[in-house]
Amino acid sequence: MSSREEILNSIRGIQKENKALPDIPNFQLEGDLVELFKNAIEANKGEILSKKEFENWISSNNFQHIISCSEPFHTYATQELPDDAHQLDHLELAILEVQFGVAENGAMWLDDSQLPHRALPFITEHLVLILSKENLVSNMHQAYDRIGADHSGFGLFIAGPSKTADIEQSLVIGAHGPKSLRVILV
Amino acid sequence: MSHPKAAAEFLKDQANSQWHDETLWMIRDKRDTSSKSIPEWEKLRNLASDIKDNVLSNLDQYLEQFESQALKNGIKVHWAKDAKEHNEIVLRILQEKNCEAIVKSKSILTEECHLNPYLEKHGIEVVDTDLGERIVQFLHQPPSHIVMPAIHLKKRDISALFHEKLQTEKGNEDPTYLTNAARLHLREKFLGAKVAITGVNFGIAETGEFLVCTNEGNADMGVHLADTHIACMGIEKIIPRRKDLGVFLRLLARSATGQPITNYSSHFRSPAEGKEIHLVLVDNGRTRQLAREKFKNSLKCIRCGACMNTCPIYRRSGGFSYGSTVPGPIGSILSPGLDMKKYSTLPFASTLCGSCSDVCPVKINIHEQLYEWRQEITKHHGAVGKGLSMKLASGIFKSPLAYQFSGSLMRKVIKSLPKIVIYNPLNSWGKSRNLPEVPKESFQEWYKRNRHE
Ligand code: SF4
Numbered sequence: 001m002s003s004r005e006e007i008l009n010s011i012r013g014i015q016k017e018n019k020a021l022p023d024i025p026n027f028q029l030e031g032d033l034v035e036l037f038k039n040a041i042e043a044n045k046g047e048i049l050s051k052k053e054f055e056n057w058i059s060s061n062n063f064q065h066i067i068s069c070s071e072p073f074h075t076y077a078t079q080e081l082p083d084d085a086h087q088l089d090h091l092e093l094a095i096l097e098v099q100f101g102v103a104e105n106g107a108m109w110l111d112d113s114q115l116p117h118r119a120l121p122f123i124t125e126h127l128v129l130i131l132s133k134e135n136l137v138s139n140m141h142q143a144y145d146r147i148g149a150d151h152s153g154f155g156l157f158i159a160g161p162s163k164t165a166d167i168e169q170s171l172v173i174g175a176h177g178p179k180s181l182r183v184i185l186v
Numbered sequence: 187m188s189h190p191k192a193a194a195e196f197l198k199d200q201a202n203s204q205w206h207d208e209t210l211w212m213i214r215d216k217r218d219t220s221s222k223s224i225p226e227w228e229k230l231r232n233l234a235s236d237i238k239d240n241v242l243s244n245l246d247q248y249l250e251q252f253e254s255q256a257l258k259n260g261i262k263v264h265w266a267k268d269a270k271e272h273n274e275i276v277l278r279i280l281q282e283k284n285c286e287a288i289v290k291s292k293s294i295l296t297e298e299c300h301l302n303p304y305l306e307k308h309g310i311e312v313v314d315t316d317l318g319e320r321i322v323q324f325l326h327q328p329p330s331h332i333v334m335p336a337i338h339l340k341k342r343d344i345s346a347l348f349h350e351k352l353q354t355e356k357g358n359e360d361p362t363y364l365t366n367a368a369r370l371h372l373r374e375k376f377l378g379a380k381v382a383i384t385g386v387n388f389g390i391a392e393t394g395e396f397l398v399c400t401n402e403g404n405a406d407m408g409v410h411l412a413d414t415h416i417a418c419m420g421i422e423k424i425i426p427r428r429k430d431l432g433v434f435l436r437l438l439a440r441s442a443t444g445q446p447i448t449n450y451s452s453h454f455r456s457p458a459e460g461k462e463i464h465l466v467l468v469d470n471g472r473t474r475q476l477a478r479e480k481f482k483n484s485l486k487c488i489r490c491g492a493c494m495n496t497c498p499i500y501r502r503s504g505g506f507s508y509g510s511t512v513p514g515p516i517g518s519i520l521s522p523g524l525d526m527k528k529y530s531t532l533p534f535a536s537t538l539c540g541s542c543s544d545v546c547p548v549k550i551n552i553h554e555q556l557y558e559w560r561q562e563i564t565k566h567h568g569a570v571g572k573g574l575s576m577k578l579a580s581g582i583f584k585s586p587l588a589y590q591f592s593g594s595l596m597r598k599v600i601k602s603l604p605k606i607v608i609y610n611p612l613n614s615w616g617k618s619r620n621l622p623e624v625p626k627e628s629f630q631e632w633y634k635r636n637r638h639e
Binding site: 006008010027040106149154155164172175 | 209212226229233236237239244246249259266267315316317321334336337339340341364366368369372376377401403404407410411421426427428429430431432433435443447448449452454458467473476477
């Protein structure tokens with residue numbers, strides 16, 4: 001007997017009382033979604049920028065390696081996407097669009113259609129995400145309603161920059177991935 | 187192993203054990219604040235518990251559904267009945283890929299299976315990439331906490347370690363500096379690895395996808411740069427529907443650290459073009475635990491670590507005192523299921539104050555199960571309790587520190603829980619229960635009485 005059969009058979013052999021799968025109520029979040037989202041991002045050590053603030057920030061930095069996957073921001077790009085993600089190692093800034101954001105926790109959803117390389121939002125030193133104010137949902141229940149039965153090979157919630165507190169619980173931003181996360185609300 | 191003995195060891199460094207205690211309490215506090223910001227928190231806990239109950243009562247069907255969906259998505263599925271088979275499967279894949287160096291991200295399951303020493307024995311370099319895990323790996327230690335693997339160490343220890351291993355400046359204890367050194371070191375490993383191994387937080391039967399949640403982004407760094415992703419998953423990690431994630435992701439990080447969600451929640455459904463995903467489904471004692479009516483609820487655990495942070499014994503005795511992969515209250519009910527003799531003292535490492543059950547996001551009746559295990563262990567006294575009685579006889583419990591630990595300290599600990607926390611009407615875990623009576627009887631007395639019954 002294969003291990004698969006062995007495992008499944010031993011589960012089948014156990015007397016179990018059938019417990020029903022509950023419905024999930026439609027929980028709502030009170031308050032202004034934009035405000036809530038901003039607070040959440042800041043609490044996660046991200047930053048919210050206007051387009052103007054973004055322009056100031058970028059002109060005060062002298063980035064040599066920028067990739068943009070957002071049409072309106074292509075002018076900032078310094079390079080095209082390489083074929084192999086390993087070549088992204090020196091990438092300083094990636095600009096990506098997200099599908100929607102979640103007000104309760106600042107999480108933003110992207111899938112393969114926003115990610116020409118799945119490694120992109122992780123390997124870059126700084127990350128800028130573009131989110132439309134129209135595309136805010138209140139909490140994670142609505143987030144999954146919105147994703148629905150969408151079939152993408154990879155999907156991802158990003159809620160902040162890469163962080164760790166593994167050394168004496170001191171928060172350090174930029175563990176392996178981005179050392180900063182900026183969100184441009186448009 | 188003996189919990190009291192190991193705990194006494196940890197308590198020797200008083201300043202460190204006090205810091206450990208206070209830090210974990212602070213995290214417990216953050217969890218409270220975070221959970222109180224959600225009016226439906228208790229409803230979410232009930233939902234999570236009910237969903238997991240449903241999973242356990244239909245586990246075979248969900249596993250089959252999960253497998254068939256995953257196969258359709260192009261994931262290769264493997265089944266392992268125990269740790270040995272799990273390790274062999276992983277090694278076989280690595281050998282097929284001619285892979286000699288892998289990166290691994292936080293996976294308690296691979297710890298449980300002792301995958302690292304097994305692969306190393308076969309000439310494969312294993313690099314744990316979570317910062318805390320890399321630190322303990324350098325020290326040849328296991329993680330002491332399931333969410334904060336290096337919580338038992340101080341920055342001076344890590345500074346000295348990195349000076350030796352990563353050539354950082356001697357005496358530089360700045361966490362940012364040390365983290366950056368690890369970043370550079372691990373970046374190289376990520377770029378060089380052809381295979382990446384991760385654990386799994388949730389597997390979705392409906393879609394055949396699985397989730398990996400991290401704050402560092404280390405799982406994704408490894409996986410997306412490698413050609414092959416091996417995900418190792420305990421069979422109890424299944425949940426039925428994608429929308430159930432709404433419930434679990436709201437609970438998980440808030441319970442773990444107080445943050446509203448981990449910074450990265452990655453949903454893997456099919457491999458990127460030209461790449462492979464292998465999923466290893468592991469039993470290793472889980473079906474046995476499922477068959478134990480009194481203890482099967484322990485399989486609902488989502489490994490948030492909240493029961494550890496709140497536990498007065500864990501906070502004071504440290505994760506290593508448990509001698510098991512999963513320490514703390516939940517470890518004390520899982521481990522005796524794997525080896526009752528070896529872990530016979532663990533269910534006694536508790537005041538039975540019930541704080542663990544009160545914070546558990548999936549409402550496992552942890553402290554009741556601890557009590558049940560005590561009954562079981564005492565019943566099997568002839569076979570397993572022997573080690574315990576020998577320890578009693580040989581005087582371990584007579585040493586002042588250990589005695590204090592096993593008896594009066596426990597009683598003191600629970601008395602010293604701030605009443606304001608327990609009785610505060612806004613406090614969700616204090617609301618539903620009164621502070622339990624402090625046991626009047628010491629462990630020794632309890633044990634002596636019970637061994638004759
Ligand atoms: S038993 Fe509950 S509180 Fe403890 S780690 Fe598991 S889910 Fe978290």
